[in-house]
Amino acid sequence: MSKSYKNESYSKQPDYIKEISMDTHSYAEQDHTEVQTQEDIDEGWTENQSPMTGRMAGTMADLEDIQSSEMMNSDEVREGIQDSIDCYQTCTETTLRCLTMGGKHAESKHINLLMDCAKICNINADFMLRNSTYYPQTCGICADICDECGDDCDKFEEDFMKECASTCRRCAEACREMTR
Numbered sequence: 001m002s003k004s005y006k007n008e009s010y011s012k013q014p015d016y017i018k019e020i021s022m023d024t025h026s027y028a029e030q031d032h033t034e035v036q037t038q039e040d041i042d043e044g045w046t047e048n049q050s051p052m053t054g055r056m057a058g059t060m061a062d063l064e065d066i067q068s069s070e071m072m073n074s075d076e077v078r079e080g081i082q083d084s085i086d087c088y089q090t091c092t093e094t095t096l097r098c099l100t101m102g103g104k105h106a107e108s109k110h111i112n113l114l115m116d117c118a119k120i121c122n123i124n125a126d127f128m129l130r131n132s133t134y135y136p137q138t139c140g141i142c143a144d145i146c147d148e149c150g151d152d153c154d155k156f157e158e159d160f161m162k163e164c165a166s167t168c169r170r171c172a173e174a175c176r177e178m179t180r
Contacts, residue, residue, distance in 0.1 A: 077128055080139065080174045084125035087146060087171035091118035094153070094164040110152060114164075117149035121171060128178070139178040146172035 095114040098105035124142040127135040150168035153161045 076174075076177060080178045081125050081128045083171040083174040084121040084128070084142065087167050088118050088121035088125065090164050090167040091115070091121065091149065094160060097160060105156065113145075113149050113152050117145050117168060120145050124175065136179045139175040143172040143175035143179070146175065 091114045095111060095118065098111060098114065104110070120138070120142045124135070124138045127138045132138075146168040150165040150172065153165035153168065156162075
């Protein structure tokens with residue numbers, strides 16, 4: 001016994017889809033001839049630049065110069081990406097072990113720092129993989145957090161904590177190279 005379904009119920013569009021398609025048609029009929037020049041874009045960048053961005057890395061032109069510099073070769077970028085991914089993985093695994101151990105290993109300040117380090121390393125690898133204009137900035141903050149996490153992990157005696165500290169320092173060093 002098979003039921004037969006009428007195609008009518010599947011061919012009707014909900015009202016919200018009709019509204020979207022009408023909006024799309026009206027947008028397509030509009031004249032979109034305004035074109036911004038690169039100078040307009042660059043000028044808008046410096047005017048709308050956040051104060052933090054200006055302090056961390058300078059202007060958009062400075063960021064583009066860093067990315068296109070001859071010093072920045074693909075091997076360095078690949079190494080920076082791999083070090084960030086390794087640090088992300090190590091800090092995540094260390095967080096889980098610390099929570100399992102409890103005590104001073106599971107104190108909120110330590111766990112938050114491990115999680116911050118893992119998260120920024122993950123984001124940093126993503127920015128570098130996409131060749132984002134902002135990856136020199138993410139590398140800078142990543143290096144700072146990795147240094148702090150490495151120092152914090154070094155306070156513990158366990159081998160896995162020392163390994164985490166070493167991985168964080170290696171990532172921090174690679175990230176600093178990416179910002180030069």
